Amino acid sequence: MEGASSSQQVDESESAMFFTKEELNKLKSDFETGGVEKVKTLIEKKLVELDKTELNIAVTGETGTGKSTFINAMIGLQNTDPRAAKSGYKETTKEATGYPHPSQSNVRYWDLPGIGSVNFPAGEYFKKMKFEIYDFFIIISADRFKENEGKLAEEIKRLGKKFYFVRTKIDAVFYSMRMEGKKINEEEVLEDIWSECVNNLREVGILTPSVFLISSFIQDQYDFNRLNKTLEDDLPNIKKRIFVLAYPNRSVEIVQQKGRMLQKHIWMLATLSGAVGAVPIPGLSLACDVSILIGAIIHFRKCLCLDEASLQRLANITDKSVEELKAVVKAALLEKIDRHTITRLGWGAAVTVVSAFEVGLYSIPVIGSIFGAGSSFLMTYAILTDALKDLTDSAVRVVKVAYGID
Known part of the structure; x- marks a missing residue:
């Protein structure tokens, strides 16, 4: 006015x-x-x-990539909390398990079993996980791009769902390089990892992939905040509201x-x-x-x-x-x-x-x-x-x- x-x-x-x-x-x-x-x-x-509006977020990827730790970071729980997603060095998720936000119960993160494990070979995975019930997917990766991650991306695209590719444990990458005595240019390393992820996704038909490099333990570095902002911006207004209200106060x-x-x-x-x-x-x-x-x-x-x-x-x-x-x-x-x-x-x-x-x-x-x-x-x-x-x-x-x- x-x-x-x-x-x-x-x-x-x-x-x-x-x-x-x-x-x-x-x-x-x-x-x-x-x-x-x-x-x-x-x-x-x-x-x-x-x-009453619900937001269901699927977190998927191969076993051992840090899916549970990521979920706990997103909902503000320590891994030792009884309500936290179970994490460990071996496969801990046997079925799709929903973890409600501790104070915003209409927001739920789903820890899906790792694709490609003995219990869930890729061929059976897509039938059992009921991909259609989730608002969007976060594919978690922690190392070199794997064939199964490409299959996940293709299937989610076929269903017409949004997905975000998240490379975790970036802090561990730099820790290993320092332990090996390598000279590090963080910006170049991050650009190389990001480019590799983007190029591999493009090879399986994802022309404009959303790729984020994060550490679930250090949320104020790398792309953790950019990931949250992107998820927020991509949601319709009512779901955007509940996603924002579910942020941990960091x-x-x-x-x-x-x-x-x-x-x-x-x-x-x-x-x-x-x-x-x-x-x-x-x-x-x-x-x-x-x-x-x-x-x-x-x-x-x-x-x-x-x-x-x-x-x-x-x-x-x-x-x-x-x-x-x-x-x-x-x-x-x-x-x-x-x-x-x-x-x-x-x-x-x-x-x-x-x-x-x-x-x-x-x-x-x-x-x-x-x-x-x-x-x-x-x-x-x-x-x-x-x-x-x-x-x-x-x-x-x-x-x-x-x-x-x-």
């Missing part, structure tokens, strides 16, 4: 990213004919879809990205609050639907890894104590979330008059009109925005302490 500040400008496709064009048109039509009450059904349906940027993603559907929750009626909160001049508030704040806390289990996992990974991590979080954010917590923290208390323009929602169809639905919408939006900011700021401080970031 002309004249708006950069902080207020909101891209419509971003703000309404979870709705199709047809759904947005229906929102507008329903509101014009029946007001907030009529748009409630579509928004409730969309929120259920956000909660950096300030990841936490902030989660915060922006969660902000995108606060307006939907506020609309429901405006439609289902208001329950007064003592100490606030306006009213909200308390159950919507509490459920959303607990969900935000879990997504930002501030719940007890997530803090313990981070402590285990970084060798920090849980007490050190909790020390930088507002105490009330770690306690039971109820109406008294909301009042005590003063979320939304300063709001008197809010406009659609001021909160940056003017670009979403219908929202300007919904704002006139009453104080419940306004206060719910304000409280959830304040709560999300507090939670995001606390999660940033936790990451800084955990990883020693200044």
Whole structure:
């Protein structure tokens, strides 16, 4: 909108990213004919879809390439965690095994048995693995390109599925070269490995392969972050959301990205609050639907890894104590979330008059009109925005302490 500040400008496709064009048109039509009450059904349906949509990621390759270790790195678990994918020096995966994300259970990584092993020769592998149920595939390799990896790529392409070729254990390559006393130019070595993978995939008919060189133990080097960004960008909006929220909190940027993603559907929750009626909160001049508030704040806390289990996992990974991590979080954010917590923290208390323009929602169809639905919408939006900011700021401080970031 002309004249708006950069902080207020909101891209419509971003703000309404979870709705199709047809759904947005229906929102507008329903509101014009029946007001907030009529748009409630579509928004409730969309929120259920956000909660229930599943993401199934297949991790496949030859035995011993580090598939299990990769999965554990992606979901933020140590290999010794009882819920972690089993890893070892011998073949440990006898059947396709799903590993749900520890806090986002609708995200599941599937560790497929190694192709080409005695138990799963290539000819039988494709029949037994039910490739069609997965959203995309990650082919893990740890050495020279193998024939079976080419067969995997061909079969996945035939099924019309996306796949990403990941060469793991790059750190081990450089370790071996140093132990042999070789002079190392890391950039040249990485280029040679990458080119070999690309050329071999092209030979089996994959003209534009996606190839990444990573170490599952050193996620801030090589292509680990680029892999995550590519997977995120290639997913449709709703699955992109759950993939982002399943990131382990390894950096300030990841936490902030989660915060922006969660902000995108606060307006939907506020609309429901405006439609289902208001329950007064003592100490606030306006009213909200308390159950919507509490459920959303607990969900935000879990997504930002501030719940007890997530803090313990981070402590285990970084060798920090849980007490050190909790020390930088507002105490009330770690306690039971109820109406008294909301009042005590003063979320939304300063709001008197809010406009659609001021909160940056003017670009979403219908929202300007919904704002006139009453104080419940306004206060719910304000409280959830304040709560999300507090939670995001606390999660940033936790990451800084955990990883020693200044």
